[in-house]
Amino acid sequence: MIRIENVSFRHRTVPILSDITLTIDKGGVVALVGPNGAGKSTLLSLVARLQPLQMGNIQIDGLPVDATPGRQLARVVAILRQDTTVASRLTVRELVSFGRFPHGRGRLSAADHAIVDAALARFDLADLAGRFIETLSGGQRQRALVAMAFAQGTDYLLLDEPLNNLDMYYARELMRALRAAADENGKTVVIVLHDINQASAHADRIVAMKGGRILADGAPCDILTPDMLEVVFGLRAPVETIGGKPFVLHQL
Amino acid sequence: MTAALSTSSWRAKAAAGLGLAALFAVSLAVGVSPLPPGRVLSDPDALQLLLVSRLPRTLAAVLSGAGLAIAGLIMQTLSRNRFVEPATAGTAQSAELGILLVTLFFPAASLPVKTLLAAGAALAGTSVFLATAQRLPPAQPYLVPLFGIVYGGVIGAAATYAAWQADLLQFLSVWTNGDFSGVLRGRYELLWIAALMVAAAFLVADRLTIMALGREASIGLGIDYARMMQIGLVIVSVITALSVVVVGMIPFVGLAVPNIVSRLMGDNVRGTLGWVAAGGAGLVLACDIAGRLIRYPYEIPVGTVMGVAGGAIFLWLLFRRGGHG
Amino acid sequence: MADRRLLALAAAALLSALAFLLIGLKGNIAFVLELRLLKLAALMQVGVAIAISTVIFQTVTGNRILTPSVMGLDALYLFGQMLMVFLLGGVGYVSLDPQVKFAVEVMVLMVLASGLLLPMLKRRLDMGLMLLAGVVFGVLFRSLYSLLARLIDPNDFAVAQTASFANFNAVRTDLLAFAAVVTVLAAVLAWRARHVLDVVSLGPEAATGLGVNWAASVTGLLLLVSALVAVSTALVGPVAFFGLLVAALAERLVVTRRHARLLPAAALTGITVLVGGQTLFQHGFGSATALGVVIEFFGGLVFLLLLVLGSRS
Ligand SMILES: Nc1ncnc2c1ncn2[C@@H]1O[C@H](COP(=O)(O)OP(=O)(O)OP(=O)(O)O)[C@@H](O)[C@H]1O
Ligand SMILES: [Mg+2]
Numbered sequence: 064m065i066r067i068e069n070v071s072f073r074h075r076t077v078p079i080l081s082d083i084t085l086t087i088d089k090g091g092v093v094a095l096v097g098p099n100g101a102g103k104s105t106l107l108s109l110v111a112r113l114q115p116l117q118m119g120n121i122q123i124d125g126l127p128v129d130a131t132p133g134r135q136l137a138r139v140v141a142i143l144r145q146d147t148t149v150a151s152r153l154t155v156r157e158l159v160s161f162g163r164f165p166h167g168r169g170r171l172s173a174a175d176h177a178i179v180d181a182a183l184a185r186f187d188l189a190d191l192a193g194r195f196i197e198t199l200s201g202g203q204r205q206r207a208l209v210a211m212a213f214a215q216g217t218d219y220l221l222l223d224e225p226l227n228n229l230d231m232y233y234a235r236e237l238m239r240a241l242r243a244a245a246d247e248n249g250k251t252v253v254i255v256l257h258d259i260n261q262a263s264a265h266a267d268r269i270v271a272m273k274g275g276r277i278l279a280d281g282a283p284c285d286i287l288t289p290d291m292l293e294v295v296f297g298l299r300a301p302v303e304t305i306g307g308k309p310f311v312l313h314q315l
Numbered sequence: 316m317t318a319a320l321s322t323s324s325w326r327a328k329a330a331a332g333l334g335l336a337a338l339f340a341v342s343l344a345v346g347v348s349p350l351p352p353g354r355v356l357s358d359p360d361a362l363q364l365l366l367v368s369r370l371p372r373t374l375a376a377v378l379s380g381a382g383l384a385i386a387g388l389i390m391q392t393l394s395r396n397r398f399v400e401p402a403t404a405g406t407a408q409s410a411e412l413g414i415l416l417v418t419l420f421f422p423a424a425s426l427p428v429k430t431l432l433a434a435g436a437a438l439a440g441t442s443v444f445l446a447t448a449q450r451l452p453p454a455q456p457y458l459v460p461l462f463g464i465v466y467g468g469v470i471g472a473a474a475t476y477a478a479w480q481a482d483l484l485q486f487l488s489v490w491t492n493g494d495f496s497g498v499l500r501g502r503y504e505l506l507w508i509a510a511l512m513v514a515a516a517f518l519v520a521d522r523l524t525i526m527a528l529g530r531e532a533s534i535g536l537g538i539d540y541a542r543m544m545q546i547g548l549v550i551v552s553v554i555t556a557l558s559v560v561v562v563g564m565i566p567f568v569g570l571a572v573p574n575i576v577s578r579l580m581g582d583n584v585r586g587t588l589g590w591v592a593a594g595g596a597g598l599v600l601a602c603d604i605a606g607r608l609i610r611y612p613y614e615i616p617v618g619t620v621m622g623v624a625g626g627a628i629f630l631w632l633l634f635r636r637g638g639h640g
Numbered sequence: 641m642a643d644r645r646l647l648a649l650a651a652a653a654l655l656s657a658l659a660f661l662l663i664g665l666k667g668n669i670a671f672v673l674e675l676r677l678l679k680l681a682a683l684m685q686v687g688v689a690i691a692i693s694t695v696i697f698q699t700v701t702g703n704r705i706l707t708p709s710v711m712g713l714d715a716l717y718l719f720g721q722m723l724m725v726f727l728l729g730g731v732g733y734v735s736l737d738p739q740v741k742f743a744v745e746v747m748v749l750m751v752l753a754s755g756l757l758l759p760m761l762k763r764r765l766d767m768g769l770m771l772l773a774g775v776v777f778g779v780l781f782r783s784l785y786s787l788l789a790r791l792i793d794p795n796d797f798a799v800a801q802t803a804s805f806a807n808f809n810a811v812r813t814d815l816l817a818f819a820a821v822v823t824v825l826a827a828v829l830a831w832r833a834r835h836v837l838d839v840v841s842l843g844p845e846a847a848t849g850l851g852v853n854w855a856a857s858v859t860g861l862l863l864l865v866s867a868l869v870a871v872s873t874a875l876v877g878p879v880a881f882f883g884l885l886v887a888a889l890a891e892r893l894v895v896t897r898r899h900a901r902l903l904p905a906a907a908l909t910g911i912t913v914l915v916g917g918q919t920l921f922q923h924g925f926g927s928a929t930a931l932g933v934v935i936e937f938f939g940g941l942v943f944l945l946l947l948v949l950g951s952r953s
Binding site for chain 3: 398447450451457458460461462464465466468469472473475476479480566609610613615618619620621622623626627629630633634
């Protein structure tokens with residue numbers, strides 16, 4: 064369980080997050096949505112202790128993120144940042160293997176190799192395994208980074224806009240893989256999405272943020288209403304229900 | 316494209332080992348009085364020359380070359396910039412200023428103590444560099460080494476001024492310009508500490524690779540980023556200070572070797588570290604041998620030879636990258 | 641307003657010149673005065689040459705933190721000089737008339753510099769890349785210089801040291817007459833090109849649009865810069881950041897990049913800083929040889945400041 068209690072955050076004097084309280088139960092897919100600048104990435108990076116907490120508490124499975132040794136936490140939670148750039152000349156396999164670092168401190172056991180192979184296979188990277196990251200396309204690189212986070216093998220997976228650069232096919236494949244990880248392995252996935260329909264199709268719960276606050280929190284069918292969309296994103300769009308799930312026709 | 320060369324290919328390893336061994340042997344044989352292998356066995360004077368002068372000189376070249384190349388690799392990892400090395404980040408100049416000040420104020424201090432203080436100065440100078448470099452815009456990677464070079468120049472000017480006032484200019488040029496001609500048994504052994512530092516780098520190789528992915532990726536994988544930064548800085552500072560104090564600074568080794576290895580084999584430090592160390596040792600040995608041969612029987616300091624060879628390699632790297640970057 | 645500042649600068653330059661000539665004048669006054677006049681003439685030339693060449697160079701490259709010596713031009717001059725000795729044989733070359741030798745060296749630098757810089761300017765490289773390349777060229781040429789020096793005279797351990805800092809105390813007065821011709825000529829040419837320089841500072845596209853032949857103008861201006869760098873390096877040795885210091889100061893003082901104001905302001909600032917600094921160091925701080933190093937130190941700090949502040953905005 065991730066417990067976020069009364070978390071506020073500011074850059075110098077500018078408030079970025081204001082008194083956020085949120086509990087995410089173990090198992091399942093939670094989508095974090097909201098307009099640009101809402102504070103989604105900031106919240107995720109605080110949960111993943113990439114930035115020091117200024118106010119409030121965050122615990123993952125009872126471990127306070129600001130007081131738990133980094134290595135221990137790295138076996139519980141993995142994060143994929145929105146803007147990860149890999150400047151090193153590493154092959155895809157090398158990069159994904161570093162996801163196992165928190166477990167063996169660099170020594171890969173047979174089990175580690177199997178996990179890396181599985182991650183490569185899961186994201187269709189087996190053929191690209193020997194290529195240098197810098198030679199990949201944007202979407203291929205994104206898949207390699209997701210595979211690295213996956214290979215970390217943590218119960219909690221924080222993904223900041225992992226669908227960036229992915230084509231329709233791989234976007235759906237990734238969402239299905241996350242769904243499967245939640246359903247079959249009991250993983251907890253917190254994912255920032257801009258494609259609200261992906262959230263509707265694959266998430267159990269949607270948390271909508273704006274201006275550093277949580278505006279709405281609930282099942283997709285409760286959140287994806289024309290009124291709520293207007294409040295959060297400032298746009299009116301028709302919502303249709305297909306197969307029991309709401310879909311927003313915001314392109315119209 | 317896959318790696319042009321695998322780090323673990325035994326054929327590449329054998330070739331590199333042979334090359335290094337050949338350079339080592341040539342370095343033992345070449346000098347004002349030539350030392351063909353046969354004579355060493357028959358002539359006690361020749362053996363003496365080998366043990367007192369040639370072997371120490373050759374070992375010093377190997378140790379400082381390997382050390383400086385590794386220091387360059389670590390600097391590039393910590394600053395996440397391929398164009399940084401101890402000589403272009405104020406590290407060497409800080410060490411020079413440090414040892415100069417120690418020599419001024421505590422002339423009686425022993426060499427290890429002086430080296431330690433020089434390493435402290437290098438650590439301070441490099442920390443300031445890294446802290447400032449992080450504030451430069453990452454979109455302009457060339458600003459970082461430029462900043463470092465001028466920063467080093469400013470510290471160097473301060474050192475020159477101090478040396479001028481104290482009439483120690485002669486000493487300063489010994490520290491700023493690498494030269495192995497004065498290396499004798501009993502005068503270089505401190506450099507073995509550089510070998511220890513290289514071994515330490517091997518221990519943290521994987522963490523270095525991850526550090527190169529950035530602060531957030533490192534923390535995400537459970538690495539104590541701040542501590543690794545300190546460890547890296549200590550390794551770099553100690554190696555640089557040792558080189559400065561014992562043989563004088565050799566520019567460009569830390570720059571050229573890691574860049575070439577990265578181009579050929581990638582950046583998985585665990586695999587490339589040995590290659591970088593061997594490459595640095597080989598390059599410095601080769602330059603020292605060249606310095607002994609170009610104007611035989613006179614010697615040209617290795618720092619000067621490396622300034623030419625390394626400068627040319629660096630420009631080549633720069634424009635190859637600039638061409639398609 | 642700006643004119644008043646120019647006048648004030650001129651007064652400052654005059655004052656420092658007078659101070660340089662007159663402070664502590666004793667003994668054989670006529671002799672000392674003549675000696676000081678010669679040195680003053682040399683220092684003024686160096687100040688003017690470095691200031692003007694830096695301003696022109698910055699305009700051509702469109703960058704305020706570039707100076708000819710940051711790009712390694714003075715190291716190139718020293719290298720060219722050594723190359724001549726090496727190629728033409730030490731004895732014969734050295735016994736040539738110093739003025740003739742100097743003329744040859746100026747031309748060698750012009751050829752080398754345009755061969756090196758024009759291709760870089762044509763490829764319109766990223767400015768940071770160019771800067772870095774220039775700095776490394778500087779190291780390379782300095783190393784080549786000491787390499788050649790050792791090849792010519794293996795026992796000459798002093799060269800590497802003298803090649804790294806300017807010495808304003810030991811001015812080569814034997815080159816003064818010829819250098820004066822070059823400096824004055826270059827200053828006149830720069831002054832006549834002041835409007836072209838204004839246009840060139842807008843960049844290649846805008847300048848071409850306004851009818852300036854970019855390639856020809858830039859080539860001409862670079863040759864001018866090379867000649868001026870040769871003058872100052874020949875007279876006192878290499879100075880890395882002095883030009884930067886002077887150009888930055890002058891621009892802050894006259895608050896314009898218009899060359900009709902900036903060129904004279906920079907020249908006057910150059911004279912004031914150099915002559916005034918030398919006076920101070922001769923009579924105040926004891927060690928007159930140290931001015932070069934001190935200027936390096938502060939010039940370098942200005943450079944770092946411009947770099948960090950400039951890149952943040
Ligand atoms: N380093 C920083 N300095 C100042 N303000 C910052 C900084 N980083 C983020 N912010 C501000 O914090 C706010 C929240 O940023 P955050 O990255 O968390 O938004 P987000 O919800 O992830 O947006 P997006 O959908 O665009 O990724 C924004 O207004 C942003 O401008
Ligand atoms: Mg974001």
